[in-house]
Amino acid sequence: MDVYRKTTAPELRQGERASSGVELGDAIAERALLASFRLLLPFAMTLGAFGISFGALGVEAGVSPTLTVVMSATMFAGGAQFAAVAILLQGGSIAVAVTAACLLNVRFIPMALAVSPYLRGGWPWRLLHSHFIIDETWALSQSSDGTYLPVALRRAGSTLWVTWVGATLVGALLQNSIDMERLGLDAALPALFLALLVPRLRTNTQWGVAAGAGLLTLLLVPAAPPGVPILIGGSVALLGIRNRGAS
C-alpha cells in the first residue's frame, strides 16, 4: 500500500487528464497498466494466433470473410465462436451451433456480475465494458484485493478486441490456418490461465476450491455438453456463501 502511495502521486494527474472524475483506484490501475502493455503482449500473441485460426476456419465452414470478422467483433468470445463454426463444419444446424455457443458463454454471466458493482455511467458505457469481458480480460481487471478496475478492463479489452478482430481478418483473407498443435499453441492458453491463477492461490480455501473446481470439471467433461462442465466446476465458488457468513 505504501509503495503504491509513493509511486502513484505523479501519475494522478495523468489519470485525471485521461478521464474525468477519475478515482484513486483508477489512477493506481492506470499506473499498473501503463507498465502492463508488456503484460498484455503474451495474451495478445496467443489470442492473435487463435484469431487467425478462427478466421480461416470460419471461411472454411462457409461463413463469408466479412461475416467471420463481424462475428469476432460482435461476439468477442473465442471458445463459443470456434464451437459454433466447428458444428457447422460437421453439418450441424444453426440452432445447434448457437446453442453450443450460448452454453460456452454462460460463464460470462457470473463474471460480468462480479464486475457489475464497479461499473459507472449509463447503459451504453456498461454495455461496452461487458462486451470487453472474456476470460483473460476479466481476470486481468481483477486487482489483488479482489475488486475490479474498469480502466483495466477497458485497456485489456480494447487491446485484445482489436487483436482478435484483426487476427480474424488476417485468417479469413489468407484462408490459411496456423497449425496450433505443431507449435504447441494449444498449451499456451492454459499456461496463460495458470499465470492468472497462481497469484489467486494464497489461502487454503482458494487452493481447495480451485482443485475441487478443476476435478469436478474433468469429471463432467465426458458427460455434459461443452461449456457446462466449466460452469458447474466454477460453481464450486458457491462455497463462498458459508465462507463469508462465518467471518
Place this chain on the structure above:
Amino acid sequence: MTSRMAGLVIAGAISTLTIKALGPLLLGGRPLGRRLKGVLELMAPCLLAALIAVQTFTRGSAVVLDERLAGIAVAGVALALRANIFVVVVLAASTTALLRA
C-alpha cells in the same frame, strides 16, 4: 446459404451480447450482497482452474493425458520461479511442440 450464415452471426451476436450484459444492465452499479460477494470472490480461482483443466486434459469430450501436460508442468515451475509471463507461455508452447516433433 448467405442468409443462413447471416442468421448464425446475428443470433450469435445477440445471444453473446445479452449474456455478457445481463449482470451489468440488470444490477447496474448497485453493490452486491455479502453472500453473493463471498461467492464471487472465489469465482476467479474456480473458473480459472476449470478452464485450465479443460484446456490441458481434454480433447472433445474425452479426458486425455498428452504433451500439453508437460507444457503446463513446465509453466508451473517457471511461475514458481517467478518467471515473466511471456517466458512462461513460450516455455509451455515450446515444450509441448518439442515433445510432439
